[in-house]
Amino acid sequence: MxxxxxxxxxxIVQGITGHQGSFHARRMRQDGTNIVAGVVPGxxxxxxxxxxxxxxxxxxKLAKNANTSIMFVPPKxxxxxxxxxxxxxxxxxxxxxxxxxxxxMMEIRERLREEKAWLIGPNTPGMITPEEAKxxxxxxxxxxxxxxxxxxxxxxxxxxxxxxxTRAGLGQSTxxxxxxxxxxxxxxxxxxxxxxxxxxxxxxxxxxxxGGTDEERTAEYIKEKCSKPYVAYLAGSSAPxxxxxxHAGAIVxxxxxxxxxxxxxxxxxxxxxxKYPREVxxxxxxxxx
Amino acid sequence: MTEKKxxxxxxxxxxxxxxGKGKEVILxxxxxxxxxxxxxxxxxxxSTAETVDVFKELMSALIKGLPxxxxxxxxxVEIRNEYYVGITIDPTFYKPILLFSxxxxxxxxxxARESPYALGQxxxxxxxxxxxxEILRLIRELGISSELSAQLIHMVKRLYTIFANFDATLTEIxxxxxxxxxxxxxxxxxxxxxxxxxxKHSELEGFKKDIVDNKETYLRGKGVDFVYIGGNVGLxxxxxxxxxxxxxxxxAMGGKPACFCDVAAGINPESMELALQTVSSLDxxxxxxxxxxxxxxxxxxxxxxFLAAWKNMGGISLPIVIRLEGTNVEEGRRIMKxxxxxxxxxxYDAVQKAVELVG
Numbered sequence: 147m148x149x150x151x152x153x154x155x156x157x158i159v160q161g162i163t164g165h166q167g168s169f170h171a172r173r174m175r176q177d178g179t180n181i182v183a184g185v186v187p188g189x190x191x192x193x194x195x196x197x198x199x200x201x202x203x204x205x206x207k208l209a210k211n212a213n214t215s216i217m218f219v220p221p222k223x224x225x226x227x228x229x230x231x232x233x234x235x236x237x238x239x240x241x242x243x244x245x246x247x248x249x250x251m252m253e254i255r256e257r258l259r260e261e262k263a264w265l266i267g268p269n270t271p272g273m274i275t276p277e278e279a280k281x282x283x284x285x286x287x288x289x290x291x292x293x294x295x296x297x298x299x300x301x302x303x304x305x306x307x308x309x310x311x312t313r314a315g316l317g318q319s320t321x322x323x324x325x326x327x328x329x330x331x332x333x334x335x336x337x338x339x340x341x342x343x344x345x346x347x348x349x350x351x352x353x354x355x356x357g358g359t360d361e362e363r364t365a366e367y368i369k370e371k372c373s374k375p376y377v378a379y380l381a382g383s384s385a386p387x388x389x390x391x392x393h394a395g396a397i398v399x400x401x402x403x404x405x406x407x408x409x410x411x412x413x414x415x416x417x418x419x420x421k422y423p424r425e426v427x428x429x430x431x432x433x434x435x
Numbered sequence: 436m437t438e439k440k441x442x443x444x445x446x447x448x449x450x451x452x453x454x455g456k457g458k459e460v461i462l463x464x465x466x467x468x469x470x471x472x473x474x475x476x477x478x479x480x481x482s483t484a485e486t487v488d489v490f491k492e493l494m495s496a497l498i499k500g501l502p503x504x505x506x507x508x509x510x511x512v513e514i515r516n517e518y519y520v521g522i523t524i525d526p527t528f529y530k531p532i533l534l535f536s537x538x539x540x541x542x543x544x545x546x547a548r549e550s551p552y553a554l555g556q557x558x559x560x561x562x563x564x565x566x567x568x569e570i571l572r573l574i575r576e577l578g579i580s581s582e583l584s585a586q587l588i589h590m591v592k593r594l595y596t597i598f599a600n601f602d603a604t605l606t607e608i609x610x611x612x613x614x615x616x617x618x619x620x621x622x623x624x625x626x627x628x629x630x631x632x633x634x635k636h637s638e639l640e641g642f643k644k645d646i647v648d649n650k651e652t653y654l655r656g657k658g659v660d661f662v663y664i665g666g667n668v669g670l671x672x673x674x675x676x677x678x679x680x681x682x683x684x685x686x687a688m689g690g691k692p693a694c695f696c697d698v699a700a701g702i703n704p705e706s707m708e709l710a711l712q713t714v715s716s717l718d719x720x721x722x723x724x725x726x727x728x729x730x731x732x733x734x735x736x737x738x739x740x741f742l743a744a745w746k747n748m749g750g751i752s753l754p755i756v757i758r759l760e761g762t763n764v765e766e767g768r769r770i771m772k773x774x775x776x777x778x779x780x781x782x783y784d785a786v787q788k789a790v791e792l793v794g
Contacts, residue, residue, distance in 0.1 A: 300676020
């Protein structure tokens with residue numbers, strides 16, 4: 147078991163003939179992901195290295211019984227591509243694109259509330275269930291199959307932390323990159339109930355950072371509803387206020403989303419907090435031994 | 436609404452009579468910086484001759500180091516009350532939120548902390564905008580005179596139209612002043628526009644040339660995400676999370692990060708040289724730490740980029756600590772060693788070393 151992505155994933159790649167799309171479609175296939183179709187408006191009927199291309203997501207879904215989509219589309223067109231996938235009834239949608247306007251994301255959140263679709267991202271490296279399927283751009287050697295669920299707001303720290311866990315023999319059930327934007331399709335608070343219900347996930351690691359209120363709300367949820375062990379690491383303790391730290395979402399503004407408020411919320415909820423990225427592995431070993 | 440005029444040169448003479456009604460005017464230099472009043476950028480005048488003199492002085496002055504190309508001339512108003520009205524994006528519901536306060540003139544976070552009872556809010560459904568009855572509710576709850584209702588409804592609705600139409604992340608009027616004769620005056624206002632949405636707004640093209648071309652904007656255009664912090668350990672990393680975590684570690688180990696510098700957008704000899712040059716020339720930097728974990732990025736390629744940049748610059752006089760880990764790291768280490776650079780694979784040892792070198 148795992149969450150959102152597994153052997154049954156039947157993937158559509160939106161923008162499969164582009165520079166990024168073609169490169170990562172090849173890699174995902176190499177890494178064992180079942181890509182059933184590509185979508186490029188105007189190129190329906192052609193194929194990409196044996197993968198059939200359709201003009202629309204709906205056609206691809208109907209012809210190939212697809213349930214998941216990933217898109218490599220520039221920020222100008224990504225909101226429309228997300229909406230198209232939602233309209234076509236795709237269950238899990240991954241958007242890698244960095245730079246989508248925040249007002250567009252407000253509209254997409256409104257739409258997602260009405261539908262049964264999961265949007266992972268934008269501005270994410272994607273997600274992976276090791277040895278089953280990968281929906282994203284990460285190199286798979288940092289990951290291995292196991293029982294630690296990981297959700298993270300940072301791609302680079304995902305590597306650092308997953309690699310340490312993997313080397314210590316601690317594999318992962320599913321690793322989800324939530325993305326670095328201010329408004330995301332999926333947050334910790336949405337992902338935690340899935341991990342909590344997944345029998346193959348024994349412990350959950352959250353890699354957060356300053357900005358927003360997701361960690362605080364999630365801590366409250368964990369305190370009331372969850373029974374599995376949770377471990378968190380947070381980046382940004384030394385960041386100055388009102389300065390954006392690379393990620394659009396990593397900014398403390400209006401006094402909200404400080405490092406301190408997140409740490410306190412996690413501690414109150416009984417979540418073990420790692421001081422350094424490396425400490426995550428030590429704490430996980432301690433809990434699971 | 437108050438009388439105001441953004442004036443080119445010849446009209447400054449008329450402004451005293453037309454805008455100031457012959458009594459008194461305020462002249463505000465238009466520069467993209469806060470704290471204008473304290474640095475002499477906001478002045479008053481009580482006659483036509485004085486208005487013209489002050490106008491000329493402001494136009495030739497540097498305010499906060501910036502040249503003044505426009506001056507806003509306003510009538511001087513006696514203020515009875517100051518309010519706050521702003522629209523931003525709520526960090527929990529991800530919808531626009533209207534914030535309204537009977538205590539204007541200070542930052543909204545201070546109002547929220549010190550007098551939360553004086554701060555009203557309404558979460559906006561973007562499909563319907565702000566209904567008048569919600570604005571009336573806030574006016575009632577905050578004890579604001581109902582005589583201002585019609586003006587306030589008009590103003591708040593206009594503010595939301597601006598927020599929605601310009602892809603704003605914040606638009607606020609603060610203070611929103613009530614004069615003794617019952618008029619509302621936007622004394623100061625802010626409009627923050629989402630950088631990612633600028634491509635949708637060709638009508639803002641004219642403003643772009645007014646934006647001061649700072650170091651951060653220049654570097655971002657070249658693939659280097661940079662924020663100046665001001666410490667002694669210069670950092671060059673890949674990935675926003677990793678860069679923050681490295682800053683935090685340097686801080687925890689007794690150093691002080693000099694900057695946030697993320698080159699993940701594209702590591703090549705040019706971006707590496709730009710990052711090295713930028714970071715090594717910061718005041719107070721005593722050591723440099725390069726820290727990267729390669730997933731798709733190959734560490735042998737990173738090593739080659741670094742060496743090319745290093746050679747091109749003829750080296751750097753500051754001590755440098757390098758930590759690479761991940762894809763092809765063994766080859767990366769061999770290349771670095773060949774060229775006389777030792778390398779760490781452990782993040783903690785590397786940060787410790789960089790902090791020790793600060794002395």
